[in-house]
Amino acid sequence: MRKEFSAAIEQLAQEDDKLIFITGDLGYSALENVADVLGPRFINAGVAEQNMVGMAAGLAYRGYKVFCYSIAPFAVYRCLEQFRNDVCLHNMPVFLVGNGGGYGYGIMGSTHHAIEDLACLSGLQNVNTYIPAFADEVAPMLSQILAESRPAYLRLGAGPKTPDDSETIGTFKHIARSTESLGTVVALGPVAANVLTALQDELLANQFDVFTATNLPLDLPAELAHRWAGKPMLVVEEHVSTGGLAQQLSVKLLADGAAPSHFVSLSAQGYPNGLYGDQKYHQQQSGLDPANIARQLSGFTFN
Known part of the structure; x- marks a missing residue:
């Protein structure tokens, strides 16, 4: 779903100059198109996920809509306190994006798996989590996330297209x-x-x-x-x-x-x-x- 995600973010970034994208030093060979379109609105926070979410909350307070991208366990578990306190309790438009939900990162082991992420996040104040089963669901979910402008989490994996007649x-x-x-x-x-x-x-x-x-x-x-x-x-x-x-x-x-x-x-x-x-x-x-x-x-x- 990364291909669909990057294409949708690229389009949305051209339509909304308040959109900011922060990566936790991930997305190589997947997000170069996003970086090219956003220019200074594309920020690499480095391997510092807690700082990434704190920075995003500050930007959101100033009127921006901020996506924070990493692999799912790093996006969720490392910065859960910052997301809860700085984003959710203040109902800020900060959106976590976790790639490889569930066992998506396979042989890399439990540190790279996210099998409790939705339990951690769906009970927080003001948050909504989005779990696409199919690749073509990613773009409309991103549009909804931006339209709602509330704390959100998008859990990406690898899925085919939605079956016909759904x-x-x-x-x-x-x-x-x-x-x-x-x-x-x-x-x-x-x-x-x-x-x-x-x-x-x-x-x-x-x-x-x-x-x-x-x-x-x-x-x-x-x-x-x-x-x-x-x-x-x-x-x-x-x-x-x-x-x-x-x-x-x-x-x-x-x-x-x-x-x-x-x-x-x-x-x-x-x-x-x-x-x-x-x-x-x-x-x-x-x-x-x-x-x-x-x-x-x-x-x-x-x-």
Whole structure:
């Protein structure tokens, strides 16, 4: 999604002279076009993420809209206090951008993974997090972030284009329709592609509707809550379940009196065997691979 991100930022920067972009010494061979367009509005803060966010807050106070870019764990964990105190509590237009969400940086290990980032950020005051599942969602999300001009986090990964005939319902997207609508899968981020691969099985494809959630904290439309009530549900996310999609969605469903008949959460399990590998390896270790998703769906029973 970096290509789509840099192209969208380049366009937005030409339209808004109050846009500033700060990088934490990352983005080489990916953001040169952004640097060329922004000129002095493109700032390399160096390996100093806390200073980067503090600087961004000061610029936002003076009327600028500031993007802070790094890989996801550095953008979130290193400067969480600064983002909370300097940005969120004052509702400033500072936008964190984290590349390689989840296990995106693979073999580089746990220090370069972000599997708790949304839990850290979605509970903060005034913040909205954006989690594109597909590459073509990045540009409209960036436009929305700028239009809202409130604290935000954009979690980038690697995803294909949105499937044809997808339908947006609030902050959810209906990406695959079944013929029988017996159950529901809700995915978060690019791991949605693994769900679609699992549903190449025709029987499963006929039974399960697939949705993605695009934002946390979660805003669940009543239309969806009632549609999902009483049916089995599988939640798939490359994030720990605590504070993630599964926990937030289950609370919303129970509060709306729309509990599913059966609820299964597939989420990031950390490092079960203490080893590191590429992103697909960690997805398999956590049961987020297409084969396990298909097994889980095959195990559901319907009323």
